[in-house]
Amino acid sequence: MSIEITLLGTGSPLPSADRAGPSTLVRTGDATVLVDCGRGVVMRLAAAGVLPIGLSAVLLTHLHSDHITDLNDVITTQWVMSTEPTPLRIIGPRGTAQVVDAVLSMLERDMGYRHAHHADLQHPPTLSVTEVDPGNSFALGSTTISVHRTDHRPVEPTVGYRVEHDGAVAALAGDSVPCPELDAMCAGVDIYVQTVIRDDLAALVPSERLHDICDYHSTVEQAAQTAARAGVGTLVMTHYVPAPAPGAEDEWLTLAAAHFDGDIVIGPDLTKVTTG
Ligand SMILES: [Zn+2]
Ligand SMILES: [Zn+2]
Secondary structure, rough: OEEEEEEOOOOOOOOOOOOOOEEEEEEEEOEEEEEOOOOOOOHHHHHHHOHHHHHHHHEEEOOOOOOOOOOOHHHHHHOOOOOOOEEEEEEEEOOOOHHHHHHHHHHHHHHHHHHHHOOOOOOOEEEEEEEEEOOEEEEEEEEEEEEEEEEEEEOOOEEEEEEEOOOOOEEOOOOOOHHHHHHHHHHHOOOEEEHHHHHHHHHOOOOOOHHHHHHHHHHHHHEEEEEEEOOOOOEEEEEEOOOOOOOOOHHHHHHHHHHOOOOOOOOOOOOEOOOO
């Protein structure tokens, strides 16, 4: 195995009975990385056979609530299931430390209850938080990850991650409109994961708030155009707005295929794609 991608949550802020919030699992030969922590992420991780204590790192693309809402659950579950202080690495754009500090303050009373009740759980959650900027890179074992600017303005900063292992490369874009930095991050990758919206369907809903979201996300067509420009192998779409009903995904594939002739993947939560 070189790189395996599992779409843990393919939903969005709009509640869905079938789709968890945005989060993606990236597994290489020696790293297990969670990208974003949307609604229900720990349940989906369990379904993928991974517990928070098994994560090499949590990467955040940006600090929009739908991408971080269950960070609390990842931190708590990792903490209560660890038998000794075990650092959980959290890596994200500037502002991540403030969010993590706020999560820890929210958990303060819970920590007190558990310290008082469990003689063998006297350590607090052990976190290692790193804020990264575009241009940074780091290694998890023999897996290398570089950080790239994306464009989700007015949300700033936002980043995407390019993951390389054993000759395989994947790009995790997060929320972004097309931009030169996104093209550069995706250049020649085997798998490009992009959050997408359908602006044609959003336009049909009489909601100004829903219309607003169209100007800072890639549409299905734009994601396919980025994939074509960057020469990627497989385009993987996630974060569906509005979420297609079961069986209605083909329309999304057809729209993307008009702009990109490589492999295109869309599916339910826990859809898995592997390089090579
Ligand atoms: Zn966002
Ligand atoms: Zn989002």
